[in-house]
Amino acid sequence: MTPTVETRSASPTVVKALISPGGVEAWHVESDVVPLIAVAFTFEGGAAHDPVDKPGVAQMLGRLLDEGAGNYDSDAFQERLAGRAIELSFNAGNDAIGGSLKTLVKHADEAFELLRLALAEPRFDADAIERVRAQTIAGLRYQQNDPGVMATRRFFEAGFPGHPYSRPTSGTAESVAAITRDDLVAMHRLLIARGRVKIAVVGAIDADRLSVLIDKVFGSLHEAKPLRIIEPASLVATGQRLVADLDVPQSVIRFGTHGITWCDPGFIPAYVLNHILGGGAFTSRLFQEVREKRGLAYSVGTSLVSYRAASMTWGYTATKNERVAECLDVIASEIARLHADGPTDEELQKAKDYLIGSYALGFDTSTKIAHTLVQIAFEGLGIDYIARRNELVAAVTQADIRSASDRIFGTGKMLTVIAGRPTGL
Template sequence: MNLAETAARTASSPTTALPVVSAAGVEAWHVESPVVPMIALAFTFEGGAAQDPEGKAGCAQMLARLLDEGAGDLVSDAFQERLAARAIELSFHAGPDAVGGSLKMLLKHADEAVALLALALAKPRFDTDAIERVRGQMIAGLRYQQNDPGVMASRRFFKEAFAGHAYGRPSSGTIESVAAITRDDLVALHAQVVGRGRVKVAAVGAIGADRLAESLNLAFGALPEAGALKAIPRTTVQDLGRRVVVDLDVPQSVIRFGMAGVAWRDPDFIPAYVLNHILGGGSFTSRLFQEVREKRGLAYSVGTSLVSHRSAAMVWGYIATKNERVGEAMGVIGDEIARLIGDGPSDEELQKAKDYLTGSYALGFDTSTKIAHQLVQIAFEELGMDYIGRRNEMVSRVTQDDIRRAAGRTFADGRMLAVAAGRPTGF
């Protein structure tokens, strides 16, 4: 077997993941691959933007952007120079329910890379100049987005769909909320979220179990236990059937629409996933792509996806079209949803969807970094280390009865909340 074949087999066989537990009790899902002398590490801590202090939306995003802006006795420039000198890739991110990150390094620089990660997690500096620089970048981005129809439609959709709920606040904040965030807010949120007992880790690459256990201890073992998280109540998309316009003087409207969904942990997630592929998730083969774009030329892009948060799930869709054709486009989308509710897909359509979803699954595991991120997300959702091995079988077993049940839980009577940014007619 040549190098390329070995790499391909390793990338497409993530079911070989095994648990590694450090002396401090930190567990990682581990895929050892000696093909290339590199290591990819992904990690996530429970608690993200939904934990932002009241009136301080954007705090988790700012926290994530500041974790590598200086740590321990290294100011921002010195910290970044240490990373660059060893070609270490370290990044952090924040979503609605988690703060996480990734680390990629050559095997020979692993000890230094892990030491820098440990510093960033346990001893971020939160220096005033770094805070103000990141604050300025965030506010500049928010000002720029005020003229972006896609961003404005998305932000308004979540505000209406989850009114009064943590998910209704923009994760990136507002100009006013970002301006109000203090260093004390960042320190408090860090203590609340970044803790040893709340982390999920995946490691892929040229590192053995014993050395990985030592690295886990160094990176996460010294972290304190995290503070208590705020309870985030379960919710669902509100105002189904309502349509909202965000007035922007642009020739093309961008629409975001949504309805109820099922969470990744739900037994009906896989049937809903197959159903979504048929409706709008299947790119060129989906009903919406064929009916809206190919047959009528109403839009360049149209589609749907499943959104699964800790306390909410939904079917989420998008389309952009000329203002004067918005009514027609939304009518076609509604008709296709009604057809799936009433008739379901054909047997051939269902089989093609299952064949594609099972055949393409391995493409999401073609690099060490992708495997690590997939594994850590599966760990975060508590789906089990064998999920990747079970997933295609679950897709293959989906029946027409499963599809009808999923349609009843997601599409219901076909009503949706829709938000258009632009000056649409017929909406």
């Protein structure tokens, strides 16, 4: 086994880069606190690689990977998991398909074998496909009357027209109905491959044993072929307000402007800026101005969205139809004020103190640590990122905030989508 690279994280934990004899890399945190093993993994490529006329294939694939594999049909596979209290799940987003595994140490061999079967030998039985298809379509039809879903869908259609990110990751009722077994097999062949998977393992397992198990699971996959390039995209239609008409008493609002990707050197200042604007649950400016001072909404907030080929600053709220215009004016005014004047020195320091102090709370379970590590690996931030992250936050200056603000809010324009029947716009 090759030498490992070690760094101390803010958890504090020791993160090691393990290279198995078969050449599979995994980030490993060995911990004997509880007799559990948590695994997180992410494969490059997701719903952005769906066929143009069939959005929803990648997400349907994710839902079918544990619906029977190898010699086990769906019922038998689930019984094997339940009989050993093994937790296995999969998910698919725009840029990746991944999942997680949690097992007691004494059942590790069987758990990793079931994971191998799910990834390498999914059955895609006809009855499982039709069951998952029916569940997906039922969910999509239910969502047709959900203002939050409708606002989000309209936002991405308008913000990234003609781009893969404009298509719903879960598909439509019509596209899901048209998905065939061949589509699923082709997507599985494209995405589930060694060479572009990131893996993190946390728990009571030593490097030598883990190396063997990692090889059995991920070393058994076929070699990856190049994915098609997803062209970079920028949020368009900024400055527009669009309405998705729904007969509901309260409108749901989605708004967004430009962003900064996670791997960009300017991300950490943008992250601190976002916390001040709308990322802080009860302390952010938008929370104070929209909810506390005016009672316009129960909840309001913003976050940074970072995709492989796009980024944006994304916000949400909901308010009575007759107060939509006022709510939007307050949000726009607060963003403009923050951009023009910046935060106070005290405001900036409080934001940094909170983001530094709360960071370790994300490492209170093995599963959380594993998912955080695999996301860091996926973004290419380096195995020492956890150790460096708080220092990066602490180093943010007012000049850094101004630079991030210019990049995000410089145009002064947002794309806004309202699902409901707002008045007074």
